[in-house]
Amino acid sequence: MTINEIYEQLKEDYGDSIIELVENPPLDSSIIIKSSAVFEVCHTLRDKPGFEFDYLLCLSGLDLGENLAAVYHLYSMKHAHKAVIKTIVPKDNPKVPSVEKIWRSADWHEREAYDLIGIIFENHHNLIRILCPYDWEGHPLRKDYKEPEYYHQMKVPY
């Protein structure tokens, strides 16, 4: 299935929740969806015959300046097709439903995106930092991040 067919089918099922298809050949095309529909759309993508995306390749967080984005790279073992799903949320309220119950691999990916970018994944069973220390402040991969001067009385910039 090509990304255009996936987009058409999703548009039929979910209507307004699917915002647009961004094409950029020869680079990857992506489907942009509303953050409120992430869980339902991902569930459909995994279970509906024809899609069957059973493999979550990668979940990344992005800082777009005003907004944050979560990017899902999906793959299907059965049909060997790929899809890129993006959802964009405002920086002051970055809430995205967790897909951890759909693909268990999303657990650590979501914790990483929360840790480094600061996207809050709702209904995640244990959304804590994973790479930075548990009491670290701020989200280092944001473009406006400033390194703290001290961490536990230790000087950070050296």
Place this chain on the structure above:
Amino acid sequence: MGEKKRIELDYSKIESDRMRLNVGPQHPSTHGVLRLEVELDGEIVTEVVPHIGYLHRCFEKHAEKMTYPQVIPYIDRMDYVTSMNNELPYVMAVEKMLGIKVPEKVEYIRVIMCELNRIASHQIAVATFGLDAGAFTPFLYFFRDREYILAIFEKASGARLLFNYFWIGGLSADVHPTFKEDVLAIVKQVRKTNKEIEDLLIYNKIFIERTANVGILPADVAINYACSGPVLRGSGVKFDLRKNEPYSIYDRFDFDIPVGMGEVGTVGDSWDRNIVRMREMEQSCRIIEQAVAQMPDEGDVQEKLPKRIKPPKGDIYMRAENPKGDLGFYIVSNGTDKPERVKARGTSFVNLSVLPEISKGYMFADLILILGSIDIVLGEVDR
């Protein structure tokens, strides 16, 4: 005295106090700086919580401040025992963004180097797995052989571990004149040692008793956790990116995909994951022999490139089959010479997340074996 009565105990009804134990981060059996918080019921593992991040070096933050070629040395340091393989998906991604095709000779050298590095990585994996099970001798055999492979890398790139050898559009330097003979000599040596190791370790009764039926990972769980590489193939899933989605020139070679078949235990146990690595070494030898035979002698090793590498706006996800599994790079370009975002999908990071799932209910000593059979490198987990 009356008749002696044997006390029948229902062990399921006896519950001892749970104990929480800390493993690592500074312990050889955790293969690096990994901390495991383990809950034990007697000697049975009831819960495992991995704590990672001790080796976090902000690779992704650094990458945003570097130009595209400057990122490559950082990628070497992710999975520091398979640096050649790490560089490949990154350079392929940038080359695809720029729309350049690398010379034929470069493709062959890249494939040979990647397969040699795959052998070197699997040698470490099997060696340290044997070490976890208490077998010390195979470790020495493998490390002796690995030195020969590293000597070739040193002759080609000047470094033993962190090469910076694959550049965007080519290689940093051409290989030395005796490259082909050296490589074929290694292939011969690898096959000889592997045969010895099979007798010494793999089909050893003690080793089978320790590893068969331990840490069983069913295929559907492996897919749901997005496991890849020998961990996925050990569960009987015949999936290898080199065959299923051929990149570079892998479609020109004839090789098989070994999978776990549960020969001595159940499909997906620790022994299966280990035997997949042993058999993959043989397949890598086959690829190397074919590549050496087909490789052209003459030719340039660097494509002409503009002085500043500026890929067009957009994003790309490129993945390649690493020794440990599927390594992916998600690169977002903003049209300048520095990437907007580089996200690495670390193979070990994803494979490690399955550990709590498959180690419940086994003995504590088996937990160390299961961790060894997943084969992680903490440099890639923490990035």
